Amino acid sequence: MNNENKVENIDLPFVNHQKSTKITNSVSLMKNRKLRKAGLFALFVGPVFLAFSMIVLIPFFTGVYYAFTDWNGITGAVNWVGLDNFKYLFTEDKQFQASFLLTMKYTFVAIVLTNLIGFGLAILVTQMLKTRNILRTVFFLPNLIGGLLLGFIWQFIFIKGFSSIGQLTGISLFNLPWLGDANTGFWGIVIVSVWQGAGYIMLIYLAALQNVPQDIVEAAKIDGANRWQILRHITMPMVAPAVTICLFLTIASSFKVFDVNLALTNGGPFKSTEMLALNIYTEAFVNNRYGLGEAKALIFFLVVAAITVIQVTITKKKEIES
Incomplete structure (x- = not known):
């Protein structure tokens, strides 16, 4: 042991x-x-x-x-002013307030039209048409052209092309001062922006529509469902994720519209069509009030971020419900 x-x-x-x-x-x-x-x-x-x-x-x-300074963007003197820039924007800067409201109006109109037209084009090119591949290319081509170049092209169309058509046909629509009036200038920007963006949105909706199971659609047709019922109760719930993406993209792009606004009207006449992005650019780089421009940009960022977060949250819930 x-x-x-x-x-x-x-x-x-x-x-x-x-x-x-x-x-x-x-x-x-x-x-x-x-x-x-x-x-x-x-x-x-x-x-x-x-x-x-x-x-x-x-x-x-x-x-x-x-944004909390009075820097002019040129000199080295940077003085801290606290909330003075923001107080000035909300109390005295009437042009900033007008541009903000105009941008909200433009964003709503552009979102609705771009998504409706993009979805309609997507449905069109999913039909059994011999020219559907050519149509996809034609509808997407405007998105490949830069905003500034597109704006100058449409500026020529609105000023020269429409006036010539109006003289030949006598149609009052073509004789309107498209870029010389506040109302027509606004709708001119909307037309160009929607024409440019609808093709890109079409591709997203097209990809979603092609993933809709055809056996479900065929079963609904056998049960007697018409096209509207199929679109409402089958297609729309199936493409809900694409709607979320398209709404997010169109909200962001519509709020940030700059190049088309600059090329078409440059904010005129008398700043009546000056969107918020162009107003920020003018304040910082034309008026040399960089601190004030940054204050506008910060407010702009917070508003866009809040709206997009709310939009994504709501549409995601709709996806789950559907």
Whole structure:
């Protein structure tokens, strides 16, 4: 018995040492794996994050700082003014308020028309037409043209083309001062923006429509459902995720409209068609009131962010319900 106890006492420390060595090795292996994963993550994500920080994050937070200053964008004198810029915008800057209301009106109209026309075009090109591939290309082509170039092209159409058609046909619609009046100028911007964006929205709706199961549609037709009932009760619930995406894209693009506004009317006549993005640009880079322009941009960002979050939340709930 004594000899057996001696053997056990001799072997026990050796076994414990082996166990501790294995545990230490496994811990070191886990640490090495984590370090390797962290290194690979930094290798692949690091350059992208650095570029994102240089292009987006740093300018954003710098702009937030300048929104509380009176910097003119040229000199090195930067004075902290606190909330004075925001007080001025909400109490004295009538042009900012008018541009904000005009942008809200334009955004609502552009969202509705762009989505309705885009969805209608998507339904059209899903029909069994021989020219459907050509139509897809034709409808999408305006989206490939830059906003400034598109604006100058349509400026020529509104001024020269419409007046020539009006003289030949005598139709009063073509004789309107399309870019010389506040109301017609507004609708001119809407026409060009919808014409440019509907083709892109069409592609998103087209992809969603092609994923609608045809066996369900055929079963509904056999049960006596008409086209409107199929569209309302089958197609629309199926394409609800696409509606969420399209609404998000059109809200963002409509609020940020700048190039078409600049090329078509440049905010005229007498700033009656000046959208908010153009108003911010004019304030910062034409009037040289960079701090005030950044204050407008910060308000603009918060409003757009709030509206898009609300829109996505509501439409996502509709997706789940449907």
